[in-house]
Amino acid sequence: MSDLHEPQAEPEQRGFDRLTPLHEALAALSPYCGEIAPIQMRVESALDRIAAAPVCAPAAVPPHPIALCDGWAVAAQDTLGASPYAPGFASAAPVRVAFGDVLPDFANAVLPLQSVAAERFPAQILSPAAPGEGLRASASDFAEGEIIVPAGKRLRPTDLALLGLCGIEEVALRVPHVRIVSRRSEGRWAVAMAQRDGAECWTEATDMASPKHLAEAMARPNADLVMVIGAGGGASVARALASAGKLLVHGVAVRPGETMGCGILHRRAWSGDAEPWSAARGNGERPASGSTILPVIFTPERIECALAAWLLLARPCLCRLAGAIGSARGESLPLARKIVSNPGLSDLVLLRRSSAADGSGQWEPLATGDIPFAAIAHADAWLLVEPECEGYAAGQNIFAQFL
Incomplete structure (x- = not known):
């Protein structure tokens, strides 16, 4: 790793007109978030x-036909035309079965208990059964090799x-591993978010003012993604990345958290710094790696900024690292009232699910862009308003992702 003791020039402060659109920040970071082993x-x-x-x-699955009700296992052909007025007589005696029992070889149907007069000899069949009635056929749940x-x-x-x-x-x-670097081992909420997103996560405290200590904390082994919480304006992280990797973006056109950013760290294999990796990964071991490139996301300490960085930058990176496919977990509901957004910035909106006058569900906007703690406390979902959009009208159907 390059020498971080040398004085570093303070990164240029970015004004509003220099903020990077969110989609460009993601595009810059995504190439470094390939699928992990x-x-x-x-x-x-x-x-x-x-x-x-x-x-x-x-x-x-099942390997053999099984009964789906309590009843009598019969051969369907023996029940043709049977009724209480003209009982049928089976060539093979009906067999009493319970729900889930494997059927005898001769049987291909299950009659209800009342459809067989078993107290008589020979047993009388009182109603017909179609082949497959009352049973689950072999391989009808899953065929061999079915996905x-x-x-x-x-x-x-x-x-x-x-x-x-x-x-x-x-x-x-594929289980991505996330390291949360902060001043006081904060970010335990992010650990819970990471676990719910299918990742393993742990926190580490370090001196946020020292680029050297920051780089060392970020570059420790066995992480696929690093998130630095408490970076303030991001100057120290930017200096560490500029010296030991590359600063990709500093300042994102999103509210809250305009001073968030991202970059990459050139990480070498560190010796003598073992961690309890296999315990964190269940029974799996991370293969030893040499020089690697580690994606880094940094954000101010305020929880609304860190939450925005997690939802808008970290979560998409985790999906790429894990090779996740499929739609986001959320729900489409009409808005209880309109959402107003500032063009030019991506606005994070927090919403609560509530009931309309007719009892149907709706999304109630709690905060847009400037998010107080109370909105986070009551929110069920979130929505990103793109920079070219001025908002959404009351009653408009909106898909929001669950928090």
């Missing part, structure tokens, strides 16, 4: 993680349940 993890630890490869059924979870999908609780039912104990996942 997959690891194997236990299914029970895979919630909210991103599948690195398609997860397929190793065998047919259960596609690559790039975020695993939900129902996915974990299905994988367990198919006998799958481990899956290949």
